[in-house]
Amino acid sequence: MNKKYFLLLLLLCSAFALTAQSGKQKKADRLYDDFAYVKAIEVYKDLVERDYNTTYNQQRIADSYYKLRDPQNAVQYYAQVVNKPDVSPEAYYKYAQMLRGMREYDKSREWLKKYQEEAKNPKEVEELLDPESITTYEGLESFRVQPGGMNSQYSDFGTFVSDGTVYFVSARGEADTRTKIYDWTGEPFLDIYKTSENGSVNAVSGEVNTVRHEGPLTISADGKTMYFTRNNYMDNRNGKKDDQGVNHLKIYKAQLVDGKWDDIEELPFSSDTYSVGHPSLSADGKTLYFASDAPGGLGGSDIYKVSIDGDSYGTPENLGAPVNTPGNEVFPYAAKNGNFYFSSDGHKGYGLLDIFVMTEEAPEKIQNLGEPINSSLDDFGFSFSSEDDTKGYISSNREGGMGNDDIYEMTILAPLVLKGQVTDSINGKPIANATVRLMDENDEQIAFLETDEDGNYSTEIARDRTYPLEAKHIKYSTKTDEINTANMDEREALVYDIELAPIRDVEYLAEINKIYFDFDKSNIRPDAAKELDKLVDLMKNDYPELVIEIGSHTDKRGSVEYNRKLAERRAQSTYDYLVEHGIAPERIVTYKGYGEMKPDVDCMTCNEEQHQLNRRSVFKVVKME
Secondary structure, three states: OOHHHHHHHHHHHHHHHHHHHHHHHHHHHHHHHOOOHHHHHHHHHHHHHOOOOHHHHHHHHHHHHHHOOOHHHHHHHHHHHOOOOOOOHHHHHHHHHHHHHOOOHHHHHHHHHHHHHHOOOHHHHHHHHOOOOOOEOOOOOEEEEEEOOOOOOOOEEEEEEEOOEEEEEEOOOOOOOOOOEEOOOOEEOOEEEEEOOOOOEEEOOEOOOOOOOEEEEEEOOOOOEEEEEEEOEEOOEEOOOOOOOOOOEEEEEEEEEOOEEEEEEEOOOOOOOOOEEEEEEOOOOOEEEEEEOOOOOOOOEEEEEEEEEOOEEOOOEEOOOOOOOOOEEEEEEEOOOOOEEEEEOOOOOOOOOEEEEEOOOOOOOOEEOOOOOOOOOOEEEEEEOOOOOOEEEEEEOOOOOOOOOEEEEEEEEOOEEEEEEEEEOOOOOEOOOOEEEEEOOOOOEEEEEEOOOOOEEEEEEOOOOEEEEEEEEOOEEEEEEEEEOOOOOOOOEEEOOEEEOEOOOHHHHOOOOOEEOOOOOOOOOHHHHHHHHHHHHHHHHHOOOOEEEEEEOOOOOOOHHHHHHHHHHHHHHHHHHHHHOOOOHHHEEEEEEOOOOOOOOOOOOOOHHHHHHHOEEEEEEEEOO
8 A cells, every 4th residue: 555545544543533532522521511420430431541631531530439429439540640730639639538438547638738738728628637536426325237127229318207107218219100310320319218017118109209309308296297308390390400500409398198298399498509408307396407508608518497487487597617617518417305416528527428416415516426327438317216316327328238328227325334332352341432533545534433331333334445444542552444345235234343452551541640658658648548449449340350560669868778678668558458458469460669769750859749759659560361
């Protein structure tokens, strides 16, 4: 073939190839802009394999997985993009968020710092960069979660229990014969379902479910009114879209009529230009909480409240800080116990969306519910299902589920009662006014207890923890130990009795004042007899096995030899008093006079008061067992 024609043919083939890739690029971007992320990923991957607009298409793949809440795949592509030149700082932020979803917290902080340095509005990451640990829930109850029985291979989430019936949202596609596939997820559109007494799952009856998305929901206390989320859709017609072609979420109201949810009404504060959804009623039914990305909020999505008076509604109010952040707050739940639960990726947590609580006792503090409620992925949709708040549900896309999102049954265990008795290790008698301190893992005190007259103490503690413990009394040696509360789900109380060893100081134990003598005398004075009676009582009634020795002393007046013999006479009179009052001689192993050799006050020229202090008998423990 002529070389010139060969070259021309090669150029034509290249042009056709470029034209084909350009067409694929337009198709991929169109799918992405239409939120068809699953389909868009496949086309973008094909373009990357052909080395066409590689960096751009890698980021689009990463962004698609970000939208699909798939950290494992997203981080692989973001890692290829973030070190390229001219990358948007938004890629750093998204990469950091996906790294949190993979529990790579240190690496996530590195990319959040880079985002903070280069982004124009870095405030949204300030809390996430806070070096302090996560503010975990201070309540003592414990949570257990297990997969719910209503889960399918599709997304299932957002439970609400009314009169024993569990309502939830699902993409299983059984609510309507005109089932459509949602291009964002590749699953059918969401509908509202309920469980029956025999455990079967059915779509709710009435006009609630349509070909568009429905759910989450809340139901009034009388069970007659449902507030639910739906795309802008009424009377079998799509509502108006915004300038970007987005059909936003709205909140609708339905009435239960003859077992069917009908009489659908759109709430007046819904909008065609932004979304409102995730309704939750207060216990008295007078306030409706919801999530919205309305303009003027603190972040991507904030939580609002609006008053309800019959069919009238007040003006929605943004809850503001500390609930809302520059991130996203969604799925509010106003519990009957006064606590307010919601999910957020703006408060510091374990992964993407975490569930947080603002308690009635500490409304200024936002607390993370911790594991196992939260995981490294999305956790949301907290709700109670029992009047005593011991059962409930959460939703999550954590590993190990059946579908994309799954419902998990939640059991809330009451705090464990820690109780016990503090006793003397020698005689077994209870010790009143002993102190028991419990510490946390950081060695900070979390409980300070004092025993009653019978030596008893009691408090509530959490399960699944290890508590360092310290027990003290002024007459006893301090005892330290650890209490582990793991594997105690079937128990209501943990009995932990404590024995304290008495200090080896009989004067202190018997609260004896010094046994003093008059100058040049060895007789037991009345004040000394009173103190010795305390020692007799201690040895007879408290420690009948106690063995002691006696040491007696003089002041420095007189010769050394004279003082030694005087001290021996004082030791003898002390010994005789104890024996005469019922102490067996063998329990006093020795009684010795030391003269002036061991003064209590060592003075060269002593005054009378100092001399008196040196004229004494003292006691030492030989055996207490």
